[in-house]
Amino acid sequence: MRLFLSWVLIYVVFLAVLRKMWSSRYLRSHLSRSLYMNMLSHSQEAPYWDCSHKWYACDTQTLSEALRPMFVQSYLDDGTQTFLNRSIEKSGWLSIQLYHSFMSSVFSMFMSRTSINGLLGRGSMFVFSQEQFQRLLRVGPDWKSLRLLDLGAGDGEVTRVMSPHFEEIYVTEMSQTMIWQLQKKKYRVLNIDEWQKTGLQYDIISCLNLLDRCHQPVTLLKEMRSVLEPTRGRVILALVLPFHPYVENGGKWEKPAEAMDVTGTAWEEQVNSLADIFKEAGFAVETFTRLPYLCEGDMYNDYYVLDDAVFVLRPL
Numbered sequence: 001m002r003l004f005l006s007w008v009l010i011y012v013v014f015l016a017v018l019r020k021m022w023s024s025r026y027l028r029s030h031l032s033r034s035l036y037m038n039m040l041s042h043s044q045e046a047p048y049w050d051c052s053h054k055w056y057a058c059d060t061q062t063l064s065e066a067l068r069p070m071f072v073q074s075y076l077d078d079g080t081q082t083f084l085n086r087s088i089e090k091s092g093w094l095s096i097q098l099y100h101s102f103m104s105s106v107f108s109m110f111m112s113r114t115s116i117n118g119l120l121g122r123g124s125m126f127v128f129s130q131e132q133f134q135r136l137l138r139v140g141p142d143w144k145s146l147r148l149l150d151l152g153a154g155d156g157e158v159t160r161v162m163s164p165h166f167e168e169i170y171v172t173e174m175s176q177t178m179i180w181q182l183q184k185k186k187y188r189v190l191n192i193d194e195w196q197k198t199g200l201q202y203d204i205i206s207c208l209n210l211l212d213r214c215h216q217p218v219t220l221l222k223e224m225r226s227v228l229e230p231t232r233g234r235v236i237l238a239l240v241l242p243f244h245p246y247v248e249n250g251g252k253w254e255k256p257a258e259a260m261d262v263t264g265t266a267w268e269e270q271v272n273s274l275a276d277i278f279k280e281a282g283f284a285v286e287t288f289t290r291l292p293y294l295c296e297g298d299m300y301n302d303y304y305v306l307d308d309a310v311f312v313l314r315p316l
Helices: 002-021 030-041 078-091 094-107 113-120 130-137 157-165 176-184 217-227 267-280
Strands: 145-151 166-172 188-190 204-208 234-240 247-249 252-254 283-296 303-315
Touching: 078 130, 078 283, 078 303, 130 157, 130 234, 130 283, 130 303, 145 157, 145 217, 157 166, 157 204, 176 188, 204 217, 217 267, 234 283, 267 283, 267 303
Parallel strands: 145 166, 145 204, 166 188, 204 234
Antiparallel strands: 234 303, 247 252, 283 303
């Protein structure tokens, strides 16, 4: 018993000395400082997420008169909060985050970040909740349709939000490791050069944060228009603003082959410009909203967030 108590005392003293030594001013490497801050931040109960209203704010007076009635005001709902809570929890799994960080460093020499995330099963994205998806399409929870095509579906987690409303679900993806994730979820994977030639027409085509990451965004818009069901068909399209197009190719960043002439600096000004681009491609904006584009975090951040404009487009 005395031996056990002595061991416990020595262990406690050791931890106290270690904590003192591990003050951030003595930690020179970025990794060490990040580990230290991670330990401190997760030693206490995680605070409730205090979301900035800027995630969802829109100055409607800056929008064109034609677009103002189409804006749908979004807010932090239960589905978004659940994703944030889960991401905060996962970022606290220090041993897993260390493993992910090490494997990412190794694989980044010959694999893209998207493929690495697919291989490790991490980095899931969140664009909208089921409620936000329904409000944008102006449908109820029981609404059903025939066929969904999700372009650039990633690991299929955003597809899963939309899937209860469709009988047939088709997806495309370039990353082979992400394709494995999609096949495990039983989605029908089409080749990136195949979906335009199947002869199928789709009731909903989702193109979420893809236009600014592909070589031919203008061509992609026209191809979606050509396979969309002409009466009830809709495209749900998300785009990170401000608009900064680039294409990931084997871990390197390249400029796209086609340029989209998005003008303006403010979020609302770029939305106005995008409406004109969509019209040239044969679409009209039916509804749109402003949402945070969220990604699961790592040992450095609980989550990552970008600023999305999400549109529902109908064919002209």
